[in-house]
Amino acid sequence: MFENIRDDRQFAPATVRNREPILGVLRRVLPQRGTVLEVASGTGEHAVFFAPRLKPRFWLPSDPDPSSRVSIAAWRDYQPVETLLAPIDLDTRDPEWAQVLRAANANARPPVPELARSPICSIVCINMIHIAPWSAGLGLMAGAGQILPPGGILYLYGPFKENGQHTSPSNVAFDSLLRDRDPSWGVRDLEQVVEAAAQQGLQWQETVEMPANNRSVVFCRT
Numbered sequence: 001m002f003e004n005i006r007d008d009r010q011f012a013p014a015t016v017r018n019r020e021p022i023l024g025v026l027r028r029v030l031p032q033r034g035t036v037l038e039v040a041s042g043t044g045e046h047a048v049f050f051a052p053r054l055k056p057r058f059w060l061p062s063d064p065d066p067s068s069r070v071s072i073a074a075w076r077d078y079q080p081v082e083t084l085l086a087p088i089d090l091d092t093r094d095p096e097w098a099q100v101l102r103a104a105n106a107n108a109r110p111p112v113p114e115l116a117r118s119p120i121c122s123i124v125c126i127n128m129i130h131i132a133p134w135s136a137g138l139g140l141m142a143g144a145g146q147i148l149p150p151g152g153i154l155y156l157y158g159p160f161k162e163n164g165q166h167t168s169p170s171n172v173a174f175d176s177l178l179r180d181r182d183p184s185w186g187v188r189d190l191e192q193v194v195e196a197a198a199q200q201g202l203q204w205q206e207t208v209e210m211p212a213n214n215r216s217v218v219f220c221r222t
């Protein structure tokens, strides 16, 4: 008769608008091989879009939120790609996150055996550091500094203040919306982010203007 098909995929409309411009930058800046760790994958829509387009790299999605991981897994079931790995539980505020992934692939939740032959060479983090406490951004930098090899890339995407100023009226409004929701959230200062990255051995490479007053910011592990 009828199968009871559960569909746990979540949808974030912005991903369809920003995925092509982001892909253009990723194709240009990511190392050709290795595994791309995506921090804060959210719905998983970026993961299923990028993974097949960035082969032969593996794509490892992650999120600390269980319902996001369920959505990522549902997207992966819906659009299977051999290079798209199962989502892992990763919170950048956990000071051990990089050691857990680096020291023994088996310690990740769930284990990621593919990392033994295809180590993490890049980290992609889209729309997270302003929608989380600053400690999450600092934890991202600290872990990236530990896990990336020399030449490895950290890619950030989102809105940023530049020279202490918002880059558009819409970002002013967005910033105050975020801070109303949680005072520890908010659009970050690009200079502060670059400085925090430098302290972890991540050298700023370039900033690319993106649609809707966002920026791509690229760092290279020295």
Ligand SMILES: C[S@@+](CC[C@H](N)C(=O)[O-])C[C@H]1O[C@@H](n2cnc3c(N)ncnc32)[C@H](O)[C@@H]1O
Pocket (backbone or CB within 6 Å): 012, 015, 039, 040, 041, 042, 043, 046, 063, 064, 065, 068, 090, 091, 092, 093, 125, 126, 127, 128, 131, 132, 136
């Ligand atoms: C606005 S969503 C962005 C999701 C996706 N990258 C996108 O662009 O659609 C922010 C995500 O950051 C995740 N997040 C929040 N704090 C985090 C942390 N400390 N470490 C890793 N991810 C975190 C949330 O669970 C959420 O999925």
